[in-house]
Amino acid sequence: MDNSVYGRQSGHSDGHLHVLIDAVNEDALALARYLSRRGRHVTILHAGNGEPESVQETFGDEGGKVDFRLRTEITDIDDAEALLVSLSTPPRDLIIDHARSKGIKLTNLxxxxxxxxxxxxxxxxxxxxxxxxxxxxxxILRDSGFDVLGSTDYRLTPSGPGKAMLEAIGSRNDTLWSVxxxxxxxxxxVTTSPSIGIVTNLFPDHQxxxxxxEAYRSAKQNLLRFQKSGDVAVLNFDDPEVRGNFHGLGRGRExxxxxxxxxxxxxxxxxxHIASRCRGRYDRICPVSELRVPSHHIPNALAAATVAIELGVDWETLRDGLxxxxxxxxxxxFLGxxxxxxxYDDTIGMNPRKALKGLETFPDNSLIVVSGGVLQSQGGEKRVSSLMEKADLGLFCEMLLRKAKSIVLFDEGGDVIERTLAKTGRGTPRVIRAEGFEAAVLQAVEAAHDGMRLLISPVxxxxxxxxxxxxxxxxxxSD
Structure with a gap:
């Protein structure tokens, strides 16, 4: 492993490059173990509450290269080469600002x-x-015979790579494709871009x-910013944000x-049909009518097909996969x-736009919907706080008026949805209030009747x- 990835050379007394990891959770501990086994001296930053004592013994032989330090002692991190940031650490956290001021490299899992x-x-x-x-x-790549590892092999939410994928990459050969x-x-x-980068769309989120x-867009642009001349960017031409702001970022083909x-x-x-146009040739892959996913997933199918074609997947395997x-x-x-x-489980839809896409797939007046939650995630991110997100919530509530006969709402998010429904000026479906997610689902099952379907869409x-x-x-x- 190239030590230069962590910036300046270490002055740590034990001769190891010194890196900091900001969190005590499953992914952070796996990262600490991974780096310590590769010659790093790792310091895990913690918030107290007995966290170090509960995990120190799990490191075994790595214990000499892994230690713990209170996160609040930010003035004591100046000897580090890199800070590996947790997903739950806000970009404007004091420790981020301090690391930048000291020239400490910011990176992550x-x-x-x-x-x-x-x-x-x-x-x-x-x-x-x-x-x-x-x-x-x-x-699709797996069906075509590729040795492939996907972050979705291990988890869907929270999305993205974690402990299992980190552990897997160290034990596989150089023919492995990681998606x-x-x-x-x-x-x-990130300071490394993938060999192939796919951008599906971009709209205001996580502001x-x-x-x-602008900061949100800039973070997304890092997917392509560090690409080399042999790399490939796969872009959604129909999305003006993608077409206008991701073109020309990397040094590879688009x-x-x-x-x-x-x-x-x-x-x-x-x-x-889904079809390929390439160098004057036109090949149909499959009729759109044969896809088994809602229409809003067609661009995602096109993105996957684009990469599959680029990598030489045959037409039959691609068609069957789609x-x-x-x-x-x-x-x-459908759970049962x-x-x-x-x-029906749509719990992946934890913002108004994603929840709206799920709601649209059901017939009118067919549902009892469970929605709600808290206004701030465990990492401190506020939900439905921007003007665009609030507008999307309004569209979600308009769709509720069409699709739902009854709605079960819970927690602060349920309060916001109820107020937004009231602003429509139209009659609303029957609203039931519940104390928490589990109670909301049980009350919805009890209240459903006449062939209604239960959609769990938190928002x-x-x-x-x-x-x-x-x-x-x-x-x-279940029955």
Missing amino acids: ADTILRDASGPTIGVTGSAGKTTTTFLLTA VELTSHHLDY DWHGSL IYFSALDNITDGVVVADG IRFRGLPQRCQ TLNGVEI FYNPPSDMRRFLEGLVGK
Whole structure:
């Protein structure tokens, strides 16, 4: 591993490069173990509360190169070469500002994976569609015989690479393709771009976290900013933000896709088919009517197809992969029935625009919907705080009026939705209030009748693992 990735050479007394990791969680501890085994002296920054004592013994032989320091002691980090930032650390945190002022390099787990992957990498970002694209592309490449590792192999929410992928890249050969979903939280701190970078779209999101649309966009642009001459950027031509602000960022080739048939070279939707236009040749891949996913996923299918074609996947395998794909777990996924009620899991939709896309796929007047959550995530990010997000929430509530007969709302997010519904000036579906997520789901099952489907669409923040664990247990008791 090239020590220069961490900036200046270490002056640490034990001769090891000294790096800091800002968090005590599963991913951070895996990263500490990974780096210490590669000759780093690792200091884990913690908030107190007995955290070091509870995990120190798990390091075994690495204990001599792993120690702990209180996070509040930010004046004591000046001897470090790099600070590996947690996803839960806000960009304007004091420790980030201090590290920058001291010339300490900022990086993270995703950057480590992109840099250390033994084979080529594919990175996927966008304001929406990145999980679907990552999942679908991984499946198509695997079906085609590629040795491929996808971040969605291990988890969908929270999205992106984590402990399992970090551990896997160190044990595979240089023929392995790594397909990695990358959020703006990851990309804020990467200094390595993937061999192939996919941008699905860009619209205002996470502005409270990043501080502005410009800062959010800049983080996303890091996906391509460090690409080399042999690398490839795959871009959505139909999205003006992508077309205007991601063109020319890297030093490699650019390939476009278009669901509106706006390009003469690339993957398009034309004459009712997903098709490839390349050097004057036109090849139909499959009819759009045979896809089993909602129409808003067609651009994601085009993105995956573009990369598959670039890598030489044969037409039959590509067509079968596109047609067979039924969508993501946790994305309008049918879980089963309980007391005769069909339950659909859309818990991946924890912002208004994603929740709206899920809601649109159901018939009018067919649903009882569970929505709500808290206004701030565990990492401190505020939800539905920008003008654009509030406008999207208004559109979500307008759609609720069409799709839902009843709504079960919970927590502060439920309060916001109820107030937004009241502003429509129209009659609202029956509103039921509940204390917390689990109570809301149970009350919805009890209130559903006459063939109604239950859609769980939080809109606001809820711990993803808690929701998934409860729903799996609930459906385990199904009819």
